[in-house]
Amino acid sequence: MQQEIHHPIPFTNIFNDQADEASDQLSSLVSISNNYHTVSANRRTSVSAESIVPSTITEEAKLHIPKSDTQAKFIREALADIFLFKHLDSDQLHDVVFAMKECPVEAGTCVIKQGDDGDYFYIVQAGRFECYIEKGNHSQLVAIYGPKSSFGEVALMYNSPRSATITATQDCILFALDRTTFRSLLVNNMAHKRVTYETFLNKIPFIQSLPLNERRKIADALEPRFFADRETIITQGDAGDYFYLIVSGQVLVTNSIAPASEDIILGQGQYFGECALMDNVPRTATVIARGPLNCAVLPQQGFQRLLGPLFDNLKKHQH
Numbered sequence: 589m590q591q592e593i594h595h596p597i598p599f600t601n602i603f604n605d606q607a608d609e610a611s612d613q614l615s616s617l618v619s620i621s622n623n624y625h626t627v628s629a630n631r632r633t634s635v636s637a638e639s640i641v642p643s644t645i646t647e648e649a650k651l652h653i654p655k656s657d658t659q660a661k662f663i664r665e666a667l668a669d670i671f672l673f674k675h676l677d678s679d680q681l682h683d684v685v686f687a688m689k690e691c692p693v694e695a696g697t698c699v700i701k702q703g704d705d706g707d708y709f710y711i712v713q714a715g716r717f718e719c720y721i722e723k724g725n726h727s728q729l730v731a732i733y734g735p736k737s738s739f740g741e742v743a744l745m746y747n748s749p750r751s752a753t754i755t756a757t758q759d760c761i762l763f764a765l766d767r768t769t770f771r772s773l774l775v776n777n778m779a780h781k782r783v784t785y786e787t788f789l790n791k792i793p794f795i796q797s798l799p800l801n802e803r804r805k806i807a808d809a810l811e812p813r814f815f816a817d818r819e820t821i822i823t824q825g826d827a828g829d830y831f832y833l834i835v836s837g838q839v840l841v842t843n844s845i846a847p848a849s850e851d852i853i854l855g856q857g858q859y860f861g862e863c864a865l866m867d868n869v870p871r872t873a874t875v876i877a878r879g880p881l882n883c884a885v886l887p888q889q890g891f892q893r894l895l896g897p898l899f900d901n902l903k904k905h906q907h
């Protein structure tokens with residue numbers, strides 16, 4: 589059901605358009621986040637960080653914002669759950685932790701406005717945010733973010749406009765990572781993963797129909813998972829969490845309620861785990877590795893967001 593959203597305060601872009609240097613951006617963030625009602629709503633028209641070569645950020649240019657041990661621990665724990673950061677080494681994670689700036693946000697503040705340029709990636713330290721996608725005069729609630737959740741990565745990853753509007757529903761505290769640091773650390777990693785999965789995705793029938801940029805988004809969101817022979821990947825009755833694509837190897841899909849003859853074997857380029865995620869029901873079968881198995885998985889949120897438009901198609905191709 590669609591619902592109307594009324595912003596308690598008129599939206600203002602809480603960041604200005606003059607700060608090309610990451611350090612300038614962050615100092616603006618601090619002063620502006622305390623004073624967001626009065627800030628100019630001008631959108632940035634150019635973003636210098638786009639042209640950055642990922643590995644060329646110099647030691648001098650790196651931000652180092654002092655943190656308490658508790659703050660650093662909190663950010664590390666939050667990053668550990670965010671797939672984008674999973675491939676960073678310990679030095680890179682250290683850079684992320686100390687580039688993040690703590691920002692208090694008052695209830696009612698619109699932190700991200702759909703359609704704007706992206707300037708920061710956020711981790712929620714405290715409080716609650718709502719994420720809406722605006723279509724015409726309506727806004728649809730698509731996510732709620734609490735402590736350790738993150739948002740704001742899409743526009744930074746793809747140089748695209750903000751894909752949703754995000755508003756604080758109570759007084760909150762965010763950690764914000766500037767665009768320059770985000771891209772310098774993550775774009776290299778993403779490029780590598782994209783190359784790895786793009787060719788694979790191009791061979792999967794229901795994904796082939798998507799435009800190139802959509803296929804790339806899926807490649808970027810996939811995470812590798814490896815399983816040993818006979819390892820149980822999914823247990824019937826459990827809640828759904830991931831969608832699995834088989835990169836190499838085979839699985840046995842078995843339904844304890846249906847007769848054994850219903851068991852099926854899936855191999856390279858096929859997928860499983862979609863039913864529970866599409867229909868929001870418990871896992872409908874148990875899936876076991878048949879020999880060593882290499883999968884690429886999409887977490888539930890990414891699955892809904894990236895493959896949502898293909899659900900009809902997915903159902904048609906269902907085994």
Ligand SMILES: Nc1ncnc2c1ncn2[C@@H]1O[C@@H]2COP(=O)(O)O[C@H]2[C@H]1O
Nearest residue numbers: 730731739740741742743750751752893
């Ligand atoms: N359907 C969705 N479900 C969850 N989060 C979303 C959804 N659409 C957009 N977002 C988040 O909202 C953010 C808005 O800014 P970005 O597009 O940079 O990054 C986006 C994601 O982090």
